[in-house]
Amino acid sequence: MIRICFAFLVAGFTAAQALAAESNKTLFPAVQSGAGTLTIYSTTDLVAIKPLIEDFQKSSPDVSIDYNEYLTNELNALASEACRKGEPLGDLLLSSSVDQLLKLANDGCAAAHTSPETLRVAEWANWRDEVFGFTYEPAVFVYNRSKVPPAEVPRTHVELADLLRERLDYYRGRVGTYDIRLSGIGYLLAFNDARQTTTVFGRLLESMARASAVARCCTGEILEEVAKGNLYIGYNMLGSYAYDAAQRHPELGVVVPRDYTLVLSRGALIPKGAQRADLGARFLDYLLSERGQSVARTNAFYFTESGELPPGVDGPQNLKESGVAQPIRIGPALLAVQDRAQRQRFIEDWSQSLIELNSPAWTRE
Amino acid sequence: MRPEALQHGPSLFGRLARRISFVLFIGAALLVSAAWYYAETAANKAYDRLLVGAALQMAESLSVEDGILTARLPTSAFELLGLADRDRIFYRVIDTHGQTLTGYDDLKTPTPLERAQDPLSVEEGVYKGEPVRIAHATRILADPAVSGRAYVIVAQTNEARLALTRELTLRATILVFIMSLLAFAGAMLAIRYALQPVEQLGTEVRGRDPHDLTPVTVDVPRELDPFVSSINHFMGRLNERVDLLQRFIADAAHQIRTPLTALTAQIDLLGTGKLDKAGRQHFNRVKERTSELSRLTNQLLSHAMVIHRADSVQLEPISLVDVARRAYRVAIPVTVDPDIVISFEAPDDRPFVLGDAVSLREAIVNVIDNALRHGTDQRLEVRVRASGTQAFVEVEDDGPGIPPESWEKATQRFATSKSHEGSSGLGFAIAQEVANAHGGTLGFRARDEKGFTVVLTLPLYKGEVK
Numbered sequence: 046m047i048r049i050c051f052a053f054l055v056a057g058f059t060a061a062q063a064l065a066a067e068s069n070k071t072l073f074p075a076v077q078s079g080a081g082t083l084t085i086y087s088t089t090d091l092v093a094i095k096p097l098i099e100d101f102q103k104s105s106p107d108v109s110i111d112y113n114e115y116l117t118n119e120l121n122a123l124a125s126e127a128c129r130k131g132e133p134l135g136d137l138l139l140s141s142s143v144d145q146l147l148k149l150a151n152d153g154c155a156a157a158h159t160s161p162e163t164l165r166v167a168e169w170a171n172w173r174d175e176v177f178g179f180t181y182e183p184a185v186f187v188y189n190r191s192k193v194p195p196a197e198v199p200r201t202h203v204e205l206a207d208l209l210r211e212r213l214d215y216y217r218g219r220v221g222t223y224d225i226r227l228s229g230i231g232y233l234l235a236f237n238d239a240r241q242t243t244t245v246f247g248r249l250l251e252s253m254a255r256a257s258a259v260a261r262c263c264t265g266e267i268l269e270e271v272a273k274g275n276l277y278i279g280y281n282m283l284g285s286y287a288y289d290a291a292q293r294h295p296e297l298g299v300v301v302p303r304d305y306t307l308v309l310s311r312g313a314l315i316p317k318g319a320q321r322a323d324l325g326a327r328f329l330d331y332l333l334s335e336r337g338q339s340v341a342r343t344n345a346f347y348f349t350e351s352g353e354l355p356p357g358v359d360g361p362q363n364l365k366e367s368g369v370a371q372p373i374r375i376g377p378a379l380l381a382v383q384d385r386a387q388r389q390r391f392i393e394d395w396s397q398s399l400i401e402l403n404s405p406a407w408t409r410e
Numbered sequence: 411m412r413p414e415a416l417q418h419g420p421s422l423f424g425r426l427a428r429r430i431s432f433v434l435f436i437g438a439a440l441l442v443s444a445a446w447y448y449a450e451t452a453a454n455k456a457y458d459r460l461l462v463g464a465a466l467q468m469a470e471s472l473s474v475e476d477g478i479l480t481a482r483l484p485t486s487a488f489e490l491l492g493l494a495d496r497d498r499i500f501y502r503v504i505d506t507h508g509q510t511l512t513g514y515d516d517l518k519t520p521t522p523l524e525r526a527q528d529p530l531s532v533e534e535g536v537y538k539g540e541p542v543r544i545a546h547a548t549r550i551l552a553d554p555a556v557s558g559r560a561y562v563i564v565a566q567t568n569e570a571r572l573a574l575t576r577e578l579t580l581r582a583t584i585l586v587f588i589m590s591l592l593a594f595a596g597a598m599l600a601i602r603y604a605l606q607p608v609e610q611l612g613t614e615v616r617g618r619d620p621h622d623l624t625p626v627t628v629d630v631p632r633e634l635d636p637f638v639s640s641i642n643h644f645m646g647r648l649n650e651r652v653d654l655l656q657r658f659i660a661d662a663a664h665q666i667r668t669p670l671t672a673l674t675a676q677i678d679l680l681g682t683g684k685l686d687k688a689g690r691q692h693f694n695r696v697k698e699r700t701s702e703l704s705r706l707t708n709q710l711l712s713h714a715m716v717i718h719r720a721d722s723v724q725l726e727p728i729s730l731v732d733v734a735r736r737a738y739r740v741a742i743p744v745t746v747d748p749d750i751v752i753s754f755e756a757p758d759d760r761p762f763v764l765g766d767a768v769s770l771r772e773a774i775v776n777v778i779d780n781a782l783r784h785g786t787d788q789r790l791e792v793r794v795r796a797s798g799t800q801a802f803v804e805v806e807d808d809g810p811g812i813p814p815e816s817w818e819k820a821t822q823r824f825a826t827s828k829s830h831e832g833s834s835g836l837g838f839a840i841a842q843e844v845a846n847a848h849g850g851t852l853g854f855r856a857r858d859e860k861g862f863t864v865v866l867t868l869p870l871y872k873g874e875v876k
Contacts, residue, residue, distance in 0.1 A: 151498045153538050173496050240485060377492035377499050381485040386503070386512035390482065 069114045073098050079107030083324035086124065087139035088117045088229075089311065090265070093285060094139075096344035101331045108324055111135075116262070117142040117229030121149075124316070128154035133316035136325035141283065142229030143178065143312035144379035150175040151380060156317045158326045162333040167350065169374045170310045178310025178375050179332040180285065180341060181350040183364060184234050186300040187279040187287045189271050192219070193298070200359065201304040202238075202245045205280065209252035216256050219277040221267040224260035226392055230309065231260075234281045236382050236391060237307050237373055245304070253280070254399045265290075272297050283309065285346040288355055301360025301369075308364070308372040311346075422608075423601055430597045438590045445582030446575070453574035454543070457494055458532040461545040461566055464490045468501065468562040469547035477555035479505045481512050494570030500537055501565070506551060506558030513563075519546050523561050540567050607631050615641065623649040652722060666711070670704050709836040712776070716769045716840055720847035725764045727871045730801050731756040733767050734794045737774035741782070751789045761796035762871040765848045770868075773844035776837040777805045777852075777864050785809030785862060796870055800850075803866040811862025817854050841866060 071091060075082075087094065091114055098110055113135065115123065120140055127134035128149060140146050149155060155175035163174060170178030186205065188198060197212070199205035209216050223231020238246040259276060261267045264286040270276040272294035279287070284301070291297040313332060315325040331337045338349070347355045353363050361367035373379075381387060467487040473480055481503045491499045502513035504523070519526065520533045523546060535544045542565040549560045607630045614628040625642040677697050685693055738754050746752070763770075774792075781790055785807035793804040812820050821838045841864075842852040850868035 151500075153498070153540070173498075376495065377488045377497075378485050379488075380499055381483050381488045384481075384483045384512055386481045387483055390480065 071112045071114070073102060073110040073112065075109040076102060076106035080105070081321055081324065082109040082111050083137065083321055083328055084111045084113070084135035085137045085139060085325075085328070086113045086115065086120055086135040088115060088120050088141050089139055090114070090286065093289070093345045097332065097337060097340055100336070100340045101328060104331070104336070105327060108327070110328075116227070117145060118227065121145040121229065124149055124154065125152070128152060128316070131318070133318045133320070135316065136319040136321040137328055138314045138316060139179075139311060140229070140314075141182075141309060141311045142233055143176065143310065143373065143375050144233050144382040145229055146176045146312040146314045147172060147375060147377075147379040148383040149316075150314060151377070154314075154317055156315045156319065156322055158315055158322075158329060160326070160330050162330040166333060167372075169372050169376070172375045172377075175314060176375055177313050177329065177333065179313050179329075179337075180309075180311040180346045181348050181372075182309045182311065182346060183284040183301050183348055183360075183370065184281045184307040184309065185284045185287050185358075185360075186302060187268060187271050187282050187291070188298045188300065189274050189277050190296045190298050192274055192277040198298065198300060198359070199278070200300055201302050202249055203304065205278070206245065206249040206252040209249075209256040213256055216277060218257045218259060219275075220253055220256055220258040220280060221261055221270060221276040221278070222253065222258055222280040223264075223267075224262055225395055226260075227262040230264075230283065231281070232388065232392065233373065233379075233382060234307055234309070235395060237371070238281070239391070241305060249280075250395070250398055258399060260399065268294075268297070281307075284348050284358075288347045288358065291357065299358045299360075301354060301358060301364065303361055303367075303369060305371050306360075306364065306369050308370050310372065310375065312375060422605060426601045427598060430601075431594060434590045434594055438586050441586045442579070442583050445586065446579045449575045449578035449582065450571075452578065453571045454532075456574070457566070457571050458543060458545065460490050460493055461532055461543060461564055462530050462547070464488070465545045465547035465562050465564040468503065468564065469549040469560070472503070472549050472551070472560055472562075474551065474553040474556050477553075479511060479551065479556045479560060483512070491564070491566055494566060496569045496573075497567045498540065499564070499566055500542065502563045504561040504563070506556055506560055511560075517544075517563050517565060519544050519563055523548075523563075535565065537565050542567055543571070604631075607634055611638065623652065655718070662711070662714075666707050670700075670707055674700055674704055706836075709776070709840065712772050713836055713840050713843070716772055716843055716847075719766050719769045720843065723766045723769070725766055725848070727762045727873065728765055728767045728770070729760045730763050730765075730770075730796075730803065730868065731760045731794050733765075733770045734774050734792065734803050737771045738778060738792050740771070741775045741778035746782070749788060750786055753791050755791065755793040757795055759796070761794065761801040763801050763848065763868045764871045765868065769844045769847065773841040773866065774803055774805075776840050777803075777866065780837040781805050781807045781809070781864065785811065789861065791861075799870050799872075801868050801870050803868075804855075804863050805866075806861045806863040808861040811857040812854060814854075814856055820854075821852060838864075 091112065094112065098112065102108065102110070117140055120138065121142065124134045124138055124145075125148075133154075138146065138149075146155075150173060155173075157174040159174050163171065163177060166177050166179075186199060197208055199208050209220065223234065225232040225235050238249075258280070259267075259270075261270075264283050267276060267279045267282060268286060268290040271279045272290060274296075284299070287297070287299050291299050313329050315322050315329065319325055332341070342349050342352065348364070350365055351363075354360050361369055364370040464487040467484050467490070468481070471482045471484050471487075473482070483501075483503075488499065491497070500514045500517050502515070502517040503511040505511045514537075517537060518535075520535045526546065526548075529546075529548055532543050532545045535542050537544075544563060544565040546561055546563045549562070551557050551560055611626075611628055611630055611634060615626060618626075623645050625645065626638055628638070630638055677700055680693065735754060735756070742752060778790070778792060787808045789806075789808045791804075791806045793802075793806070795802050795804070821842045838852065845852045845866055845868065848868050850866065853865045853867060855863040855865055
């Protein structure tokens with residue numbers, strides 16, 4: 046089922062993304078021969094990770110990197126299967142679906158790694174020294190400046206829900222969000238939205254359903270459509286991708302919600318028994334290091350835990366100090382997210398309310 | 411083997427210290443084991459409650475919707491378990507037909523669920539190769555569509571438990587260690603304090619006057635009473651022996667003196683008239699020998715008496731001049747050669763010494779007698795003087811004296827070179843015994859133009875004189 050969806054989605058991708066997805070394997074040869082090849086399985090877009098890999102190879106010129114990109118659910122399926130068989134998948138797994146990484150670690154598929162760099166990781170972003178969060182990515186709203194008048198730009202979840210209710214006709218079929226059936230991050234974000242103490246997510250879901258919101262597999266796809274003007278507003282987009290797209294498409298606006306902002310930390314995990322666990326650890330240390338973090342801030346993921354928002358982003362000045370940031374803690378609570386019955390139920394409920402009842406025929410898959 | 415080890419047995423202090431540290435060590439080891447056991451129990455109890463709580467929460471979340479059993483596992487249950495922040499969590503929800511609803515299909519409780527008695531019991535187990543604690547909760551469903559028992563099994567690894575156990579044990583160990591150190595130090599101090607009376611008793615006995623054979627009266631703890639009474643018993647018996655010996659000496663003196671006196675008298679009664687020249691010669695030799703024997707006996711008795719008195723007579727302050735004058739009178743016979751100039755010289759202040767007048771007199775008599783017999787040619791001077799902390803009795807004669815190389819020998823018994831002249835060689839020995847018993851010395855001053863001097867040196871008495 047996933048395979049079919051994947052094939053279908055690939056067709057809808059832009060040329061560059063389609064290319065990346067078709068030949069999802071990229072090799073970064075070593076400058077000098079020597080240490081060997083580090084195999085990374087990741088869900089991070091090549092564009093985002095490339096500056097980091099290239100900078101890493103400057104300090105470790107003897108390491109070749111074999112970079113394999115997958116969708117979150119695909120990567121999870123591959124890694125679980127590999128762990129079950131006892132044949133570790135690659136030397137390092139990077140996934141934005143930290144709940145899936147956490148489940149892998151809980152199942153005993155991860156190797157612990159401690160180093161001076163791992164000590165710097167915030168407590169909420171480290172579980173058992175096996176799963177590390179190495180980014181700080183708020184879930185944001187994106188909108189098309191030419192389609193959404195400045196007065197209507199939603200700055201909180203409530204405002205978005207109200208907007209969709211008040212201008213139902215205008216926004217019908219013009220709001221995009223993750224299809225949580227396909228996207229692990231989409232599910233993780235939606236699940237955490239549903240856990241908020243207010244009833245705002247229920248209202249928002251209802252409003253989106255009535256506005257026939259469109260569900261897509263990936264951030265990139267929605268961003269493209271918002272940039273083109275097919276969609277006006279994108280909900281729960283990953284901040285890093287959204288900001289990157291906004292730099293390329295000036296008509297894209299990025300809003301960090303002011304009531305609460307879910308913050309996702311992309312996870313990294315070294316599979317147990319990885320052939321080149323040493324190289325995996327080396328790259329992981331680089332990602333967590335001062336230098337790696339600085340490259341990530343300027344070229345890859347833009348947002349940081351302590352710093353200010355990148356220029357041009359509408360939102361509270363400093364996410365941490367304003368107190369709206371709600372980091373998704375990398376801990377056992379994510380096992381509840383990964384529970385299969387839970388997941389099935391949640392997705393069923395979500396699909397029922399958002400897709401099956403309300404979406405127009407052309408958006409259905 | 412070291413010689414000290416032979417000389418000294420193990421010290422009481424060392425033995426006590428060793429035994430006490432052994433007991434403390436055993437005690438500490440037991441306490442630490444107990445602490446570890448309690449820490450483990452406490453850690454297990456604390457985290458087992460979380461485990462049971464999570465299982466109950468999960469069981470509570472089971473519901474029947476549209477005739478189907480559904481589990482909406484609460485995130486809070488996992489957060490509860492997440493309080494043990496490094497532990498892996500495994501769970502399984504089993505529906506009324508025994509099928510896995512969600513979770514890990516192969517997770518089982520060690521005791522089959524149907525037979526589990528206590529719903530809140532937590533068991534040890536192994537899952538995925540890791541030791542785990544396993545709890546379960548039962549939910550009884552009475553829905554028409556779904557009825558029966560549904561179960562929730564929750565397992566958790568032991569890392570947080572072990573960490574807590576280690577931490578608690580470590581702290582308890584530190585406490586036990588400190589306590590043991592304090593106890594050891596306290597015990598050592600107590601032993602030292604308790605052994606002090608033994609030391610005191612030793613000092614008391616050692617510092618006693620050798621003549622003092624009265625019972626020891628030092629204040630000792632009850633435990634030392636048998637020891638002290640043994641000492642006192644022994645001293646009593648020793649005292650009896652000394653008394654016996656004194657009586658024996660007195661008897662011997664008496665028994666020998668009487669026949670000797672009789673013998674001398676008998677010899678004097680023998681006339682020399684009827685004897686020829688050779689007979690007279692023999693007679694004179696017998697007379698001389700008898701006189702020598704008499705003198706020797708006197709000296710032997712005097713020596714024995716001096717030794718006995720030194721051990722048994724309490725010293726008391728006496729005037730050295732009086733003693734010396736008396737001795738002078740005794741020692742110079744009436745029959746002394748009138749050509750010899752004899753003088754006695756004493757200072758105006760009368761120096762006192764702590765001593766036994768009888769022994770001292772005997773000593774001085776012997777020195778003067780010796781000078782008269784072997785030294786004096788024409789002059790004999792006896793002087794008493796005091797200087798600083800010492801008093802001196804000097805006997806000077808104008809004879810040839812004793813060469814310095816023979817001084818040491820002169821004071822040994824029967825060691826004189828002049829035995830053929832009738833000397834028994836006991837004179838200086840007696841004088842020296844007496845001097846030593848009084849804390850003084852017998853010395854010689856080399857011959858100068860005036861003469862040769864024998865000096866008896868005694869410490870001056872410092873106290874009040876009655």
